[in-house]
Amino acid sequence: MTDKTVIVIGGGAAGMLACGRLKDRVKKVFLVEKNKLLGKKLRITGKGRCNITNIADTEEIMQHIPTNSKFLYSALYSFTNKDVISLLNYLGVATKVERGGRVFPESDLASDVAEALKRYALGKNVTLVTDSAISLILENSAIRGVRVASGKELDADSVIIATGGKSYPSTGSTGDGYRLAEEAGHTIVTPKPALIPIVTREKWVSELMGLSLKNVSLTFFNQKGKKVFSDFGEMLFTHFGISGPIVLSASSCIKNIENAKIVIDLKPALTTEQLDKRICRDFEKYNKKHLQNSLDKLLPKALIPVIIKIAGLESHKEVCSITKEERSALVEVIKNLTLTAKCTRPIEEAIVTSGGIKVSEINPSTMESKIISGLFFAGEVIDVDAYTGGYNLQIAFSTGFLAGENA
Secondary structure: OOOOEEEEEOOOHHHHHHHHHHOOOOOEEEEEOOOOOOOOOHHHOOOOOOOOEEOOOHHHHHHOOOEOOHHHHHHHHHOOHHHHHHHHHHOOOOEEEEHHHEEEEOOOOHHHHHHHHHHHHOOOOEEEEOOOEEEEEEEOOEEEEEEEOOOOEEEOOEEEEOOOOOOOHHHOOOOHHHHHHHHOOOOEEEEEEEOOOEEEOOHHHHHHOOOEEEEEEEEEEOOOOOEEEEEEEEEEEOOOEEEOHHHHHHHOOOOOOOOOEEEEEOOOOOOHHHHHHHHHHHHHHOOOOEHHHOOOOOOOHHHHHHHHHHOOOOOOOEHHHOOHHHHHHHHHHHHOEEEEEEEEOOHHHOOEEEEEEOHHHEOOOOOEEOOOEOEEEOHHHEOOEOOOOOHHHHHHHHHHHHHHHHO
16 A cells, blocks of 8 residues: 555546555545445446447447547556456346346346445545545645535546546536646647437437437438448437437547438338338238238338428328339338438537547557546546447546556
């Protein structure tokens, strides 16, 4: 144990991991958290179930991090997904693996994960300070402590900023860390929403509000027509546009989303020719039915009138009267249902924040500032973000570990 005092600002996933790593290795730890409840955002993540990490190997995890993945190489290898699972198991949280390699607590309770990390973070030499960090105390380009809202000055040899981003501000993520880092001389890459639902220009989406589609293909094209994202999985229609796992991941890939084209293939397992033959068989079977009543085996009921309208067909026309050209129009819409992105929802609704402290100003092997000696960073406050699937929490745990290890 060293004779050092360390301050951790932020009691989320990264901050609690850092505290747990520090508490048996330094003389004193102050955990500064403005919420009375530690892990407030963690407790609502994954719709209250907490997608802890993903069982993919580290190289594959890096492929799911579109922003500055190379910067995270040391962190992800220093504290892996297996380490996260082992730690939580040791803390009494049994885990399970679901579709796509996603890891959840067996209890399906995010609060179990938060409480376990709280126990890991706190100890005899850890003082919880329920207050807001107002400013860093610096001397000769080195950290000397933190000034909190109550007026107290906490002296320290090192400080870890793990305050999160700007998403879900009700949980305490209000961008405090960006301000603290900027005042210390760091560059902040403009924060913007990531993993965020998309608002579309087409109004017919509201007719499908609440409709969830599984096993569809989603492709995004930028304003110049270049394909920038494609994935297969689940999506959801909302009153304003689209959401769901593949939509959220897509939102993290496109720098300028306005007027991007979104193409949905409702039947990606079938080629155009195979889909046409399938529809022909259905038409033969229901040849006296109206078009709107002949597609129940192919599409969700709520989607049928919308597809027919976009294809420019008459819903009450008997299928025996449908021409080859009309059938081709129907196939075209099913294979290429097209939307136009208008914008994303506000950053306050984002699952994570893209942007933050510029990674070139942080030592990737230690998470220490290259500008201020003794200042470290962990988690979402850094300019890194990933797709859905447990990868963002893995980043928080890995960077929290590395900051705690070196602070």
